[in-house]
Amino acid sequence: MSEALVVKVGGSLRGAEALLDELAPYPGPLVLVHGGGPEIGALLARLGYESRFVGGLRVTPKEHLEAVEMALYLTGKRLAEGLSRRGRRALALSGRDALCLKGRALPELGRVGEVVGVEAGLFLDLLEKGYTPLLAPIALDEEGPLNVNADTAAGAVAGALGWGVVFLTDVEGVYADPKDPTTRLPRLTPEEVEALKAQGVIQGGMIPKVEAALAALRAGAPWAAIAKGGLGVLGRVLLGEAGTLFTPKAAERPA
Secondary structure (H helix, E strand, O other): OOOOEEEOOOOOOOHHHHHHHHHHHOOOOEEEEOOHHHHHHHHHHHHOOOOEEOOEEEOEEHHHHHHHHHHHHHHHHHHHHHHHOOOEEEEEOOHHHHHHHEEOOHHEOOOOOEEEEOOOHHHHHHHHHOOEEEEOOEEEEEOOEEEHHHHHHHHHHHHHHEEEEEEOOOOOEEOOOOOOOOHHHOOOOOOHHHHHOOOOOOOOOOHHHHHHHHHHHHHHHOOEEEEOOOHHHHHHHHOOOOOOOOOOOOOOOOO
16 A cells, blocks of 8 residues: 555664665655654763653753754664665755744743644655655744654644654554553544543553644544554554554544
């Protein structure tokens, strides 16, 4: 299947070879949004800065921001090179390029923000010319760059493009029994998610993943999915054979 997709990939380069082997041959258009948590943390530590998180978001004082951008840019360039060497020409970008991500600051976290505007035309122009955009989650407000959660950025881009979004992660999806991986729930609506949270089925580290998927729906994405990276996973998600699919209503599915 060759549906146009936004895919959020983790920033760790440790699993990059398998990830790139999966993404490079996908037959449809892709816009990729990458994180860089491990690389950011390592660089900050080398510079003598301590990493701190609030609600899953990295607190980013101004003096940390340059290091955050450096780590993200280097990660993006390495991933873009890897994809290009595999035959999928990729360009590493950030929200600074063509001012494509507009942000709003969350001042209690320093120079951290959320996306309030996406210049989708940039991605479409690059895709038309045969390039795969690979976006680092840096947005801009009136004062300069903002560090944005990569899941949040991916959902915003998917909403602006009107495309489905796949969040590749380290779990198969949402489980009815978190201790039993055979109980994967193939489809959920926002109402069902709230019921599962109230029952304690969705808890811990799964909550921010699910919230990112629901935020993508609110941003305008027709559907979102959480799935474990692996060979053929994008096609399997589209067929309903992998991951957990989130749609605004129970009857809605990827076309």
